[in-house]
Amino acid sequence: MVRRVARALIGPGIAAVAAMAISSIALLIAGSNPIDAFQAMWQSIDSTESVVIIINKAVPFYIAGVAVAVGFKMNLFNIGSNGQFILAALIAGWAGAEVSLPAPLHVAFIFLVAIAVGGAWALIAAVLNVTRNVNVVISTIMLNYIAIGLVAFLLSEYLANDENAGLVAQTKPIPPSGQLPSLNRLVELVGFDFAPGVELYGFLPFAVLLGVAYHVLLNRSRFGYDLRLSGINPEAARSAGVNPKRMVLITLFLSGAIAGMIGLPYLIADPNFLKYGDAFPTTIGFTGLGLALLGNNSPIGIAAAALVWSTIERATQTLGPLGIPPEIGRILQGSFLLVAVIVYEVIRRRNAAAAVAAAAAATAAIRPGDPGVPAGAPA
Amino acid sequence: MTVVTTPTFENGPGAPTSVLRTHRWWPVALAVLAVAIMSITRILSGTDDLTSSGTFGAGLRTAAPIALAGLSGLIAERSGTINIGLEGMMVMGTIFAGWWGWEYGPWAALLGGIVGGMLGGLVMSLATTTFGVNHIVAGVAINILAPGIARFMASELFVGAQGGSVTSSPGNSGKMGSFTVPFLSGGDLFGWTTPDVLGWLEDRGWFLVADTAALAKGLTTGVSWDVVITIGLFFAVAYLLWHTPIGLRLRSSGERPSAADSLGVSVHRIRYLGMALSGAFAGLGGAVLVLAANRYQENQVAGRGFLGLATMIFGNWMPLGTAAGAGLFGYAQGITLRANPGDLVNALMLAAAIALAVVTVWMLVERRWQVTAWMVVFTAVTFWAFFAASEPNNQLVFVTPYVVTLLAVSIGAQRLRPPAETGIPWFKGMQ
Numbered sequence: 001m002v003r004r005v006a007r008a009l010i011g012p013g014i015a016a017v018a019a020m021a022i023s024s025i026a027l028l029i030a031g032s033n034p035i036d037a038f039q040a041m042w043q044s045i046d047s048t049e050s051v052v053i054i055i056n057k058a059v060p061f062y063i064a065g066v067a068v069a070v071g072f073k074m075n076l077f078n079i080g081s082n083g084q085f086i087l088a089a090l091i092a093g094w095a096g097a098e099v100s101l102p103a104p105l106h107v108a109f110i111f112l113v114a115i116a117v118g119g120a121w122a123l124i125a126a127v128l129n130v131t132r133n134v135n136v137v138i139s140t141i142m143l144n145y146i147a148i149g150l151v152a153f154l155l156s157e158y159l160a161n162d163e164n165a166g167l168v169a170q171t172k173p174i175p176p177s178g179q180l181p182s183l184n185r186l187v188e189l190v191g192f193d194f195a196p197g198v199e200l201y202g203f204l205p206f207a208v209l210l211g212v213a214y215h216v217l218l219n220r221s222r223f224g225y226d227l228r229l230s231g232i233n234p235e236a237a238r239s240a241g242v243n244p245k246r247m248v249l250i251t252l253f254l255s256g257a258i259a260g261m262i263g264l265p266y267l268i269a270d271p272n273f274l275k276y277g278d279a280f281p282t283t284i285g286f287t288g289l290g291l292a293l294l295g296n297n298s299p300i301g302i303a304a305a306a307l308v309w310s311t312i313e314r315a316t317q318t319l320g321p322l323g324i325p326p327e328i329g330r331i332l333q334g335s336f337l338l339v340a341v342i343v344y345e346v347i348r349r350r351n352a353a354a355a356v357a358a359a360a361a362a363t364a365a366i367r368p369g370d371p372g373v374p375a376g377a378p379a
Numbered sequence: 380m381t382v383v384t385t386p387t388f389e390n391g392p393g394a395p396t397s398v399l400r401t402h403r404w405w406p407v408a409l410a411v412l413a414v415a416i417m418s419i420t421r422i423l424s425g426t427d428d429l430t431s432s433g434t435f436g437a438g439l440r441t442a443a444p445i446a447l448a449g450l451s452g453l454i455a456e457r458s459g460t461i462n463i464g465l466e467g468m469m470v471m472g473t474i475f476a477g478w479w480g481w482e483y484g485p486w487a488a489l490l491g492g493i494v495g496g497m498l499g500g501l502v503m504s505l506a507t508t509t510f511g512v513n514h515i516v517a518g519v520a521i522n523i524l525a526p527g528i529a530r531f532m533a534s535e536l537f538v539g540a541q542g543g544s545v546t547s548s549p550g551n552s553g554k555m556g557s558f559t560v561p562f563l564s565g566g567d568l569f570g571w572t573t574p575d576v577l578g579w580l581e582d583r584g585w586f587l588v589a590d591t592a593a594l595a596k597g598l599t600t601g602v603s604w605d606v607v608i609t610i611g612l613f614f615a616v617a618y619l620l621w622h623t624p625i626g627l628r629l630r631s632s633g634e635r636p637s638a639a640d641s642l643g644v645s646v647h648r649i650r651y652l653g654m655a656l657s658g659a660f661a662g663l664g665g666a667v668l669v670l671a672a673n674r675y676q677e678n679q680v681a682g683r684g685f686l687g688l689a690t691m692i693f694g695n696w697m698p699l700g701t702a703a704g705a706g707l708f709g710y711a712q713g714i715t716l717r718a719n720p721g722d723l724v725n726a727l728m729l730a731a732a733i734a735l736a737v738v739t740v741w742m743l744v745e746r747r748w749q750v751t752a753w754m755v756v757f758t759a760v761t762f763w764a765f766f767a768a769s770e771p772n773n774q775l776v777f778v779t780p781y782v783v784t785l786l787a788v789s790i791g792a793q794r795l796r797p798p799a800e801t802g803i804p805w806f807k808g809m810q
Binding site: 026029030075077079128132134135137138139141142143144145146148149150152153156286287289290293325326327328329330331333334335337338341342345346349 | 461463502505506510511512513515516517519520521522523524525526527528530531533534535545682685686688689692774775777778781782784785788789790
């Protein structure tokens with residue numbers, strides 16, 4: 001167990017060191033002291049409030065990472081998760097504000113709408129791939145931009161709140177029955193008190209649940225086995241009776257459905273939003289691509305990546321007044337990601353080569369004439 | 380990868396043969412047909428600006444960065460690397476161009492764009508070629524890293540400078556000159572203003588003739604030097620790829636790297652070269668954007684890298700097709716910058732409907748029933764959109780290129796032929 005954890009941490013560890021080295025060089029060029037900078041970053045995250053904010057922010061990141069990881073596992077690159085996310089967020093936000101239902105049903109309804117819209121948008125790419133042999137990377141990129149146009153069109157023409165027409169285009173806020181309560185009460189039950197104004201948003205349990213579901217689906221189900229096999233060796237999967245078209249359809253739908261939920265933490269759990277509009281963050285889907293890569297598509301890995309990402313965002317926010325450019329966070333994130341994907345690939349290739357060498361050594365030990373081996377067989 | 384489009388060869392099994400499509404004059408015929416449709420639309424709708432030289436000129440301006448992105452994708456994929464990261468390389472181009480353009484002027488901006496983009500291309504090649512990282516993965520990483528670098532550089536370079544901020548450079552020092560062809564479009568020759576033949580023809584308003592003249596005039600009047608370079612690069616790349624030994628090596632590294640290797644080609648070195656060129660073109664595209672806006676602005680690229688990839692696919696991995704795609708999409712974007720974009724967008728819808736009707740008839744003649752059925756639907760929808768739209772929405776224009784590309788790859792995916800082994804990491808000793 002300890003060895004497994006240690007081995008899993010080698011890659012990210014190397015990447016983290018490299019990212020800090022690259023960022024330090026960038027800071028030195030910019031004329032700032034890297035040690036001061038990293039100290040300041042540490043200080044700004046070393047408070048309960050910061051930790052809560054980091055977790056709140058990491059939740060949508062996490063969902064975005066899991067959304068694309070499902071596809072990545074079978075080498076199916078849903079680059080268009082961002083389009084699925086914004087379209088689902090808009091329509092779920094609008095529909096959620098239009099209906100009135102009792103609280104649990106209302107939340108479930110919003111979930112359903114988001115999942116259906118996100119999944120349906122991804123399904124377009126899946127159907128085009130299966131019926132017309134269109135590359136998924138290409139079609140999802142195109143659908144991303146079509147979604148951007150469609151969202152702007154729908155919002156300005158049909159779905160915006162008429163009451164503040166002419167001011168900002170945004171949907172009506174979701175009523176309290178559709179919102180998730182904050183987790184502060186729960187945290188207080190275990191004897192932990194937050195400062196006033198600090199709120200742990202209520203979507204966190206759903207994100208944890210999503211991670212567990214992803215783990216079970218991937219590692220404990222027939223579908224997950226087929227998925228991983230299709231990713232490692234499509235030919236073997238086909239011979240084993242896996243229908244590749246069916247896999248593409250289901251996996252992309254799943255990926256899109258999860259991507260549809262990226263906006264929900266903002267829509268139903270963050271009192272600063274509760275509606276889709278101009279201020280809504282609209283690039284988390286893209287970030288999710290990086291997080292899935294950084295987390296190596298594993299549920300725990302993506303969670304760690306999401307936390308690291310939002311930690312860096314939080315840590316660099318307060319650097320400005322100290323004369324250190326807060327944009328160093330973007331360098332830190334980007335170089336961390338780039339080095340990580342390279343290191344993971346090197347480790348993967350080394351492991352594969354070691355496995356081949358081990359298999360070769362094992363077969364070399366068997367000689368013609370050994371029990372069970374025909375006399376004329378090649379050594 | 381399970382989703383890679385299986386290449387089907389031209390005239391291969393299952394591909395219906397067509398006289399039109401194999402004939403060498405086919406692109407010219409298509410171009411004439413396109414201008415004719417635009418001309419009919421101009422006369423029917425009465426929007427003269429639809430095919431004015433000014434509109435074509437604006438379209439050329441907006442097409443140039445898209446075309447360079449397409450060329451960037453083309454040379455990368457021809458040499459065997461799928462370059463999703465070219466969006467990020469364009470961003471690198473814009474920040475370097477904004478920086479050098481501000482410090483040293485517009486020509487330095489072009490050079491800066493090339494340097495910035497090439498850096499991005501080489502970093503990506505380090506990941507994909509040397510370490511064998513999946514090309515999509517590496518591209519995504521570059522696309523996340525590049526805007527971060529750009530923002531960091533902007534905060535260091537532009538904040539505090541007069542007129543600069545973290546999202547914008549102070550502005551280029553000086554403007555790039557432009558070029559008007561003498562005799563055709565009334566350019567100056569040694570201080571003498573030559574007659575403007577094309578302009579005279581354009582003013583007559585004759586069917587097809589006036590529109591063709593306007594197109595030619597738009598492409599030859601007041602063309603900024605960076606756009607001239609862009610056009611020149613298309614010829615240069617076509618020559619490089621199909622008429623030089625290095626081009627043969629580049630293409631063979633994308634089609635069959637192991638075969639290239641067996642003939643003594645260093646596939647890795649060639650793929651680095653391809654990515655360096657690809658990055659340079661993408662960065663140059665970013666520089667063209669900076670020159671058009673006269674400054675670096677954050678998010679200036681805004682998906683043009685991906686749009687370039689789309690034009691490359693639309694153009695079937697060929698320079699001429701890529702240029703045509705970029706021209707089409709650039710024109711669609713360019714009309715939104717004109718005086719009455721609403722009328723133009725509406726007229727363009729009519730043109731699209733007529734074009735779709737033509738394609739429908741063509742598919743009918745080729746007896747491709749299923750495609751014909753789809754085309755009937757699309758034609759009907761477009762005509763309906765034209766008649767129903769009282770107030771056309773600019774978003775419709777924004778999504779047009781993406782819808783067109785999606786349709787093109789959906790209908791023509793069987794006929795498109797990417798380089799056979801592009802996107803597959805290759806190492807010595809592999810089959």
